[in-house]
Structure formats: C-alpha cells, structure tokens
Amino acid sequence: MAFLASNQLPADGYLQAKRSAAQLKLVLQAAADQMQAGSVSGSFIREGVYRTLARARAVLAAVAAIPGIAEYAQAQEDDPTYDPAAEFAAMNAAIDDAIAWVAANIPKDAGGFAAIEQWAADGTITDRTFAPAATAGLVTELNAVIATIE
Numbered sequence: 001m002a003f004l005a006s007n008q009l010p011a012d013g014y015l016q017a018k019r020s021a022a023q024l025k026l027v028l029q030a031a032a033d034q035m036q037a038g039s040v041s042g043s044f045i046r047e048g049v050y051r052t053l054a055r056a057r058a059v060l061a062a063v064a065a066i067p068g069i070a071e072y073a074q075a076q077e078d079d080p081t082y083d084p085a086a087e088f089a090a091m092n093a094a095i096d097d098a099i100a101w102v103a104a105n106i107p108k109d110a111g112g113f114a115a116i117e118q119w120a121a122d123g124t125i126t127d128r129t130f131a132p133a134a135t136a137g138l139v140t141e142l143n144a145v146i147a148t149i150e
Helices: 010-037 042-064 069-077 084-105 132-147
Strands: 117-119 125-127
Touching (some): 010 069, 042 084
C-alpha cells in the first residue's frame, strides 16, 4: 500500500471550508459595498463576484465530499444544537442563488454570450458599466450569502 497523501482528512477539510467561507464573506461584503456606492464594470461582476462565487462553491463541494466531515464539524464546534450539514447546505444554496442571479441577469447577445464589453476597431476594449440600480438584485443575493456565514 502507498502512503495516503492525496486524500483529505476531515480536520483539513473543515479548516479549508471555514477559511474559504470567511474569505468569501469579506470579498462579498466589499463587492456589495462597491456596487451600492456606484457603478461597477462588467469585468468586476465577472471576476470579482461571479468567479469568486464559483471558486468558493467548488472548494466547498470538494470539502462536502470528505467522509465524516459533518460529524467532525459537529464535534469541533462543541454545540449540540449546531447542525453543520444544514448550515453548510444553506450557505451553498445561497451561493447557488447568487451565481444563478448573475447568469440570468447579465445582458446577453443573441447567441447567449455575456455582453459585458465592447471591442472597437481601434483595439480598445470598453467594459459595460452597471449602475447601482442594475446591481441591486445582486447585492440582495450577496447579502443573503453573507448572512449564512458567521
């Protein structure tokens, strides 16, 4: 038998999930604040929000697949009323909702591609901007994610 180096232990996974969720909360709070303060670019929404959510979702999905992770989390928090599986599921559902909002509400061309930048004949690329009114629904979704992370 070989040394088991590629499997992830519940302790490592739980720490990774906690760090990922805490970082996600900070990034989303900053993004929501920025969208409420003024217009943001299409690339801000793509990179600063959409891809951030997608990366966090991928990390959390990998952690969720670790055998025994829910039991480990319950034991670590030493709170018999805390249901880490339910809280984790609620956080993931909120992340999924935010991702779905972006996918559904970003303007698209006839082929379904996101229309967030314009390429000019002179080689310049101009990002589409989104005013606070256009991102209000997204801010609501981000606040819902933030509310699931303590």
